[in-house]
Amino acid sequence: MSTTSSPHSEDSARLTLGSGAVPLRRELGPLAWCALECLVARSGPGRSGTAAAASVRSLAVDLGVAKNTAHRAISALVRAGLISPVQDRHHDGRFCAGEYRLHVDGILTATRPKPARRPAPASHEPTQLSLLGPA
Numbered sequence: 001m002s003t004t005s006s007p008h009s010e011d012s013a014r015l016t017l018g019s020g021a022v023p024l025r026r027e028l029g030p031l032a033w034c035a036l037e038c039l040v041a042r043s044g045p046g047r048s049g050t051a052a053a054a055s056v057r058s059l060a061v062d063l064g065v066a067k068n069t070a071h072r073a074i075s076a077l078v079r080a081g082l083i084s085p086v087q088d089r090h091h092d093g094r095f096c097a098g099e100y101r102l103h104v105d106g107i108l109t110a111t112r113p114k115p116a117r118r119p120a121p122a123s124h125e126p127t128q129l130s131l132l133g134p135a
Helices: 021-028 030-042 056-063 067-079
Strands: 003-005 014-017 044-046 049-053 083-086 099-102 108-111
Touching: 014 030, 021 030, 030 049, 030 056, 030 067, 030 099, 030 108, 056 067, 067 083
Parallel strands: none
Antiparallel strands: 003 014, 014 108, 044 049, 049 099, 083 099
């Protein structure tokens, strides 16, 4: 097992590679593997299993590639059976934001650090600035 950090934001995920990750990474190629890492880093509990809310364009931005290149990476992941697109509609017929259901159990998992707690204030005295100096 090995781990890498995702550079998404302050709440970046730590990705853990399972036993089947190395041969799969070779089979997929670097672009599709990086796309998978981005999707896993964005993932969370979805309507039915682990899912990642993402569009082709947002994934292209994360990867630093054109949208058609990101689409090829997503297509490779769908063909490999690692993700499946989910497109739901609102009750009035409009499309909901797209997401991808992830099928990567035992291959790649994301863990997020718990948010840091703010330290309690040192004193309960007012901290208002006084221009008159000590009284």
